[in-house]
Amino acid sequence: MITVDSLGSSAFKREHGLRYAYVQGSMVRGIASARMVVAMGRAGFLGFLGTGARSVEAVESAILEIKAGLAEGQPWGVNLLANAATPQAEMAAVDLLLRHDVPRIEASAYLQVTAPLVKYRAKGLRRGPGGRILFDRLVMAKLSRPEVAAQFLAPAPERLVAALLADGAITAEEAELVRAVPMADDLCVEADSGGHTDRGSLPSLLPPMLQLRDELAARHGHPKPVRIGAAGGIGTPAAAAAAFVLGADFVLTGSINQCTVEADTSEAVKDLLQQIDVQDTGHCPSGSLFELGAEIQVVKKGLFFPARASKLYDLWRLHGSLDEIDARTRRQIQEKYFRRSFEAVWDETRSFYAEVAPEEIARAEANPKHKMALIFRWYFVHSMRLAEQGDTEQKVDYQIHCGPALGAFNHWVKGSGLEDWRKRHVAEIALRLMEATAALLEERFAALSAPAPAAAASDA
Template sequence: MRAWLFPGQGSQHRDMGSELFDRFPDLAETAGQIIGVPVRDLCRDVHGEYLGQTRYVQPAVFVVSALAARAASADGPPPDVVAGHSLGEFAALHVAGSLDFETALRLVVRRGEVMDRVSGGGMAALLGLPLEWVERTLAGLPDLELANHNLPDQFVVGGTAESVRAVVEAVRRHGTGRCVPLAVSVPAHTRFMASAAEEFGRLLREVRFTAPRIPVISNVTARPHDLDALADLLRDHVVRPVRWWDTLCHLSRSGVTEVTEVGPGEVLTRMWVRAADRLPRPTPPPASVPPPRAAPVPPAPTRPVPVPPRRGATTGSTVLQAEYDIRYPCLVGALGHGVTSPALLRRLGGAGLFGFLGTDGLGSAEVAAALGQLRDLPRYGAAWPTSGVDDRAVAQLYLSHDVRAVQVDGARRTVPPQVVRYRFTDGDRRVLVLTDDMATAVGFLRPADPHLVGALVAAGDLDAAAARRATTTPVATDVAVRRDALDLVPALARHRDRVAPTVRVGVAGVGSPAAVAAAFALGADFVVVTTLAQCTPEAATSDEAKDLLAGLDVTEVRDAPDPELFALGVRSRVAGRGTLYAARAEQLYRLYLRHDRLEDIPAADRAGVERVQFGRSLDEVWAEVAAPTVDDRHRMALVFGAYCRAATAAAVRGDRRRILDFRIPCGTDMGTFNRLTVDGPLADWRRRHVDLVVEELMAGAPGTN
């Protein structure tokens, strides 16, 4: 495959394009009229008055690139895919047919003008330094952001002039790598360009784009542009980092072996050559995956579809399928803050599948309202909240709404009494436990403790018949081991066979048909889809979070402090690309380890976290937390945990002002699924309807067809 790459601002040089203006005089004349300066004079820049100003540089580079593409099209074969670095994306869209020459140039002229009006700030290139060091350094410099990720050890940062000077000094102290201030006056691709992005966005809403004839890779998502999102992504491009390394990886995985830089300079060609040894190999279509389904994706059924009996299957539990009334031995797990929403559960239910409502982070009124929306749905469950709730009230709410299955997080370690009440009241209900701890799993495989059951009977929560079942029947009906702890599956299955043969053992966090097959090969009865569900149109999280997730690779997951278990040092996995949450939360945890009280934190450190993580004083944060506290360390944990919870909420609502703080729970299954679907109809999350995600996973697994 051939790719054409279009350079951006910084590739300009005097006398660029002179031979092209003679070859395409009509277009050169049109360009001069739109820009207000003859392009030959603009690019000669005899007096040095043009090529140092953003408002002139951007249209000059675009014109030279667009004309160079016309020449290349006339002289040789067309490309299979195109991509542009920053400004170069407009030339790529023009070549792909999304924008005609005049419209594209007018957009570039206005883009240059609105960006040029942003005063102050600067940018610097960081060379020979790893991403982890860059993220840690940016976490301590709140007025500096990642603007370009060009190669694994080549970055551009942007922010205030003071912060640029600070990063230069930080690199000097580090002793390795280089930091080179750039000759620009605006911090492009950072939040400091928000006013320019807003103004440019208003103009983009008036433009009529055409669907690209060939794939155009977006700098924001590192995936092919989709017509419906084109205007939004070009607006966001002004304030979002250029993901060029991800773009190169996408091209390589797609089978690109030949690149041609179209426009002034050879910077992008040199990057491709330098990256060659580190780029991923082309991703062959998995043999077990059926041919991609043709777009458009059909809508979900409006009513539950009949569930056919499953015959001839060699893997998975048909008993589980019958009890949950589902087509596959696959459940969709809950994601907090209502991300696994009523709309998502309806889509699943209508397709003969089963999911759990995400309730963590929601108030009781919000949970009740969501359950009210699901009252007529024949198959769905709900998560049992992990903390900060009244278990008795939860049990009462779920029983009153006749919720027939709950998902319990193994972080609770011990069996909550009210889960026992729920499980055995009004006939047996289903309890799915997700855990990575053998002791926790074993605890849920046993019947409830007789003393606990006695207390429930005394309180009027269980009658005699329910109490007898509770003391003779396992609390859990299903236990799923998270994929990180796959080694537990055979041992847990053997233990189950001895003490609780009716309980099914599963694996949670699958991201490909191969992972499903591996789970069944280890002895699992079922699988659970987890973080994949949040990157679907039905998930109640922000488009910004979904864009980030859809571009994630398997290596771009980090362990970071967990909001609810901050004081214990418990980590949970989060998206590690496009957000600095992991580094910023880790900084708070290290302060928590080093100090006994908020008042003991050195003034400089305290001022830094107040500015970067919180945007206000720690005293103000504590006043908002307003929770009962045991001691000063507990108070500190509550305050720092508030940052983690706010970061989760910011990602769910898509707060662009806090995009670098986004906390997005995520496992390697997301990157695995992205690789699986990179060239198919599900590459775009807007087409990843949750039932189709399940179909994609289960269609290639043995015994599930």
């Protein structure tokens, strides 16, 4: 019999101290709040704190809130976001996580393994009874590409280990042991999701990842198998059931959790999210990876942000400076999009980079195209603040990361007690979804295994 307890990997649940093979993923700007992570941990689920676009001080405060809200051994973790532009900020984030003994991280947006990530992985590694390697901290990597997965299924790159050892960031024992284990304990294969996305299809992505895991485990002789989970598009029992049938060891949800009581975003955003359907999201350029042309998936229903973001990217791509853009378009951007002058935006941008990356200011002053990119990227940050604050005057500029999973979820709960977001609590949603998934699988497999009806006798 298929039950909620039989779903997913027992090893995954055992190592993380979970009752259910279900994870609440992080969301940018702390939408996946400390309150959300605590609610999940108390109910036997694993939740990750969102840290993207949050200050070190805000993240530290949230970590302390989580530690105060959960008992010893209850599961929780923190997102660690790749930061190629300012690697020193990524290292500062890792040092914060180590200082507060954060037990696990959700590593996201990584295209390659970095020194800060290796440092987190290595710290605390030691030999136990019988020479078994003991871990103080666990790493879950959220990704969508096999070439990235291969890096997390292999030991840390030797050059990074050697550099950390030479700098005294890790001990000789930690360096030795991190060479013998994969970079991750778990991989979460992310299909078409809210936020940054490669628009992947889970049935196409998950089987090759499982095969790759098995091949690299055999090659490297890892002491324990890396578990493979599924994310992206999971908002209904049918979607979760499909993931488990494909071989997922766990499922991870994102979009459905930001339309809940515990989500740290405005009521205006939640009111909007409660109404969206599966066709109400779309893709547009990313602000954080603007020059690379990377895409994010956002809500498009009733909002101008996706079209305006795409126009800004096209203007940047086709022009070498702001002065090359025609006067009418420049006026439209300043009056309609920004509601302030380019000069005012640059003053704010320059003040920000003066603190975090002064070299960006010099680069922008020497390169008009780069300066244009930084000014345009301001709009992406601003649009997220508008949504977070629930600014009703500029509602059309809200940037809301979301995938179609929430539209599907809205259909599933229509007419039930969960239709109103004010009654949606993340732990209750998780439990109902897992229970319904188990019931659906039991029903479907029972139907598939039922004997075929006898053929009707033909007329003489």
